[in-house]
Amino acid sequence: xxxxxxxxxxxxxxxxxxxxxxAVGWARGRNTxxxxxxxxxxxxxxxxxxxxxxTALLRIGxxxxxxxxxxxxxxxxFWTSPAGWLLALLxxxxxxxxxxxxxxxxxxxxxxxxxxxxxxxYNLSTALRQPSSYALLSWLFYVPMALAGVPPLVFVVVGxxxxxxxxWVHTEQVGRLxxxxxxxxxxxxxxxxxxxxxxxxxxxxxxxxIVWDRLFGTFEDEDARERCVYGTRGxxxxxxxxxxxxxxxxxxxxDSWHARRWADKLRVWLKPPGxxxxxxxxxxxxxxxxxxxxxxxxxxxxxxxxxxxxVHFALLIAGVSxxxxxADSAPLATNAIWFAVLLACxxxxxxxxxxxxGLLAALMVESAALATATSALGFTxxxxxxKPLTMAIAIVWVAASARPQVASGLSDAKDRAWLLAAxxxxxxxxxxxxxxxxxxxxxVAFLLAHLAYIALFRxxxxxxxxxxxxxxxxxxxxxxxxxxWQGGLPAALRGPVAAYVLVIALMAxxxxxxxxxxxxxxxxxVAVGTGFFMLSDALLATSxxxxxxxxxxxxVLATYYVAQWLIVEGMLRPRR
Numbered sequence: 001x002x003x004x005x006x007x008x009x010x011x012x013x014x015x016x017x018x019x020x021x022x023a024v025g026w027a028r029g030r031n032t033x034x035x036x037x038x039x040x041x042x043x044x045x046x047x048x049x050x051x052x053x054x055t056a057l058l059r060i061g062x063x064x065x066x067x068x069x070x071x072x073x074x075x076x077x078f079w080t081s082p083a084g085w086l087l088a089l090l091x092x093x094x095x096x097x098x099x100x101x102x103x104x105x106x107x108x109x110x111x112x113x114x115x116x117x118x119x120x121x122y123n124l125s126t127a128l129r130q131p132s133s134y135a136l137l138s139w140l141f142y143v144p145m146a147l148a149g150v151p152p153l154v155f156v157v158v159g160x161x162x163x164x165x166x167x168w169v170h171t172e173q174v175g176r177l178x179x180x181x182x183x184x185x186x187x188x189x190x191x192x193x194x195x196x197x198x199x200x201x202x203x204x205x206x207x208x209x210i211v212w213d214r215l216f217g218t219f220e221d222e223d224a225r226e227r228c229v230y231g232t233r234g235x236x237x238x239x240x241x242x243x244x245x246x247x248x249x250x251x252x253x254x255d256s257w258h259a260r261r262w263a264d265k266l267r268v269w270l271k272p273p274g275x276x277x278x279x280x281x282x283x284x285x286x287x288x289x290x291x292x293x294x295x296x297x298x299x300x301x302x303x304x305x306x307x308x309x310x311v312h313f314a315l316l317i318a319g320v321s322x323x324x325x326x327a328d329s330a331p332l333a334t335n336a337i338w339f340a341v342l343l344a345c346x347x348x349x350x351x352x353x354x355x356x357x358g359l360l361a362a363l364m365v366e367s368a369a370l371a372t373a374t375s376a377l378g379f380t381x382x383x384x385x386x387k388p389l390t391m392a393i394a395i396v397w398v399a400a401s402a403r404p405q406v407a408s409g410l411s412d413a414k415d416r417a418w419l420l421a422a423x424x425x426x427x428x429x430x431x432x433x434x435x436x437x438x439x440x441x442x443x444v445a446f447l448l449a450h451l452a453y454i455a456l457f458r459x460x461x462x463x464x465x466x467x468x469x470x471x472x473x474x475x476x477x478x479x480x481x482x483x484x485w486q487g488g489l490p491a492a493l494r495g496p497v498a499a500y501v502l503v504i505a506l507m508a509x510x511x512x513x514x515x516x517x518x519x520x521x522x523x524x525x526v527a528v529g530t531g532f533f534m535l536s537d538a539l540l541a542t543s544x545x546x547x548x549x550x551x552x553x554x555x556v557l558a559t560y561y562v563a564q565w566l567i568v569e570g571m572l573r574p575r576r
Contacts, residue, residue: 003160004324007049011321014167018124024173025123032172034298035306036353038125039313040239043346044115045128046320047241050339053327055135062139063155066146073149080154088150089158089208092142096162097212099141100205109137110273111248118244120231120296122194127170132245162207166190176222185210188222195228197291233274233289237297239350241343248273255280299355308359312349312366316342337373337554344369360397361569367393368561376554384434390561391427394568395420401572410571411460418456419571425449426564439544440496447500450507450533453567457510457526464506465513473512473534477505480538487546497541508534522573529566536560 018038025031052059078084103113115131145155169190176188185206193204203220206212213219222228234251236244255276256268264277276286301309323338348362357365371386373379398419401410410416425448432442464470481501489497508530515523536559543552 002328003156004049004053004327006160008321008324010164011317014124014128015317017168021124021171021173028173030172032121032123033125034121035309036239036299036301037119037121038123039309039353040241040244040350041119041121041125041129042313043316043350044132044241044244045130046316047245047343047346048115048130048132048134050320050323050327050342051132052135053324053335053339058135058139060152060156063142063146064152066143067149067152067155070147071149072147075149076151079149079151085154085158088145088154089161091145091148091150092155092158092162093206093208094212095141095145096207097205097216099138100207101216101218102141103138104202104205105272106269107248107252107271107273107275108269111252112136112138114232114248114273115244117194117230117232118236120235120294122170122172122191122228122230124167124170126194127167133249165208170194181210181221183211184208189213189219191228192220192222194230196231196233196289196294197226197229199223199226200228229291229294231294235294235297239299239354240356241346241350254284258283299353301353305352305359308362309349309353312345312362316345316349319345333551334377337376341369341373357569358397360393360400361565364390364393364397364565364568368557368565372554372557372561375557376551387430387434387557388427391423391430391564394564395423395427398423398568398572415456415459415571418452418459419568422449422452422456423564423568425452440493443496443500446537447503450500450503453530454503454507454510456571457507457514461510461514461517463513464509466509466516469512469516470506470509473505473509474502476534477501480534480541484541484545487542489541489545493545500537504530504534504537522570525570525573526567529563529570532559532563532566536563 022031022033025033079088100113103109112131112133116126116129119126119129142155142159166185169185169187171187172191174187177186180186181188185204185208189204189206189210192200195201200220203218204210204213205218210219234248236247238244238247252268256265258280259265259268259277260279261277264280267275268277319342323335323342327335345366348357348365351357352359352362367386367390371383371390374383374386398416402413402416410419425445429442429445429449432438432445478501481498484497485494508527511523511527511530515527517523536556539549539552539559540556543549543556549555
């Protein structure tokens with residue numbers, strides 16, 4: 001049984017203990033849970049596990065390679081004896097201490113580890129909040145175990161024991177435990193570790209044993225007079241799982257790029273978190289940390305959004321469990337496609353809980369991801385469900401924007417009518433293209449969709465306000481058409497395809513011209529969407545008429561749905 005499958009089997013236990021902690025906190029009047037925060041934390045844990053499928057080479061492969069070719073002492077019989085298992089667990093915990101400690105003392109290592117500390121709540125769901133990039137460098141800390149000859153199986157098992165042990169210490173419902181606190185990582189000790197108070201900062205790194213902290217001077221006892229304040233000193237303020245993993249990396253890259261001295265460009269990554277070159281700090285100042293100024297990130301959630309989050313969270317757990325259960329035996333491409341689907345769904349859920357997008361926008365993202373995956377992997381019947389469903393959701397989304405209480409970027413009913421017409425024609429085109437013999441009707445339907453988009457982008461705007469964009473899109477379209485002609489475009493289709501290429505080039509040109517007039521992010525987003533439309537059609541035509549592309553449906557549908565979503569969301573976004 002693989003480690004991924006063990007995590008799947010442990011998941012119901014984790015969820016049961018989380019429910020028990022919630023019940024105890026509720027009964028005591030000391031509830032430590034918020035729905036969005038808990039969902040975000042567990043979602044990040046799921047992302048950590050699904051992404052780990054692709055980093056096994058770093059986590060286990062390199063260890064095994066070193067064990068096989070560089071171990072200084074080989075005695076598998078010892079390491080699989082009771083004494084060997086115990087010694088291996090102690091060795092792992094010691095290596096983990098230094099891995100954990102340097103994860104707080106080196107900027108690039110903190111960039112990975114920070115995910116675990118971003119929650120402003122402290123409960124068992126926080127334990128599951130794990131980073132996805134930790135494996136990139138953390139394997140270095142366990143090289144001594146490989147050199148000592150600890151077999152890979154023993155290494156994996158003791159690592160799993162060390163990880164699972166740490167789950168229960170993430171709680172505020174368990175108080176001081178007397179002698180246990182002096183020897184082991186306990187809830188009290190680990191609360192200190194997660195706190196940002198000056199007296200608690202960067203303390204108590206131990207995984208199972210707290211003895212390492214006492215030996216190396218990093219231990220701090222929890223003080224009843226100093227209440228722990230959780231989170232990070234650079235607040236995340238987001239439920240986005242991608243940004244949670246990228247936030248600190250982005251900050252380090254920004255400071256490294258803007259540092260004038262080459263040595264400082266490197267130091268940014270190696271110095272402790274928060275260190276900045278003097279010139280960067282002067283040009284891009286940040287406010288000093290004030291523990292009294294740490295507002296709780298808690299965007300309001302309407303009851304329907306709470307139900308949406310709960311249901312989608314349950315479905316995500318089921319999807320992630322199914323993915324992990326079969327991941328070790330599935331082809332890499334299959335795993336990559338389903339991972340992308342799960343990631344899209346996690347992003348959509350986080351964005352909806354944060355209020356960045358609405359429920360229908362989130363549903364469109366999820367349906368589009370499923371339509372793309374089911375087509376690429378040959379699940380035809382499911383594809384026939386999700387492909388038309390995606391555009392149907394988009395149509396409902398636009399229609400719902402007509403309600404008086406909904407803010408929308410569409411100026412009047414005619415704008416909405418043109419957008420609905422474009423989506424309806426796109427839906428028809430999607431349906432036609434699901435059948436091999438209906439390519440021409442599909443082409444006509446999309447031709448009409450692009451004409452409707454041109455009419456929409458023309459509303460209140462001049463024709464082709466950016467002549468450079470017009471020339472560029474026509475040149476790209478002409479080059480693509482020449483490529484198709486030379487690649488074997490059938491004579492009967494040369495006229496229809498030429499008209500189609502011309503119309504989609506004009507659509508993109510009008511969108512980019514609209515951007516130069518409106519000068520707002522939403523208009524730019526729409527223009528980028530038309531670029532994705534051109535890319536999608538180019539991929540489709542190349543694969544159909546010139547050379548079949550590997551996983552063609554994946555790339556064609558992915559770019560197509562990105563285009564549609566960017567255009568619809570950009571058009572509906574309220575104007576400044």
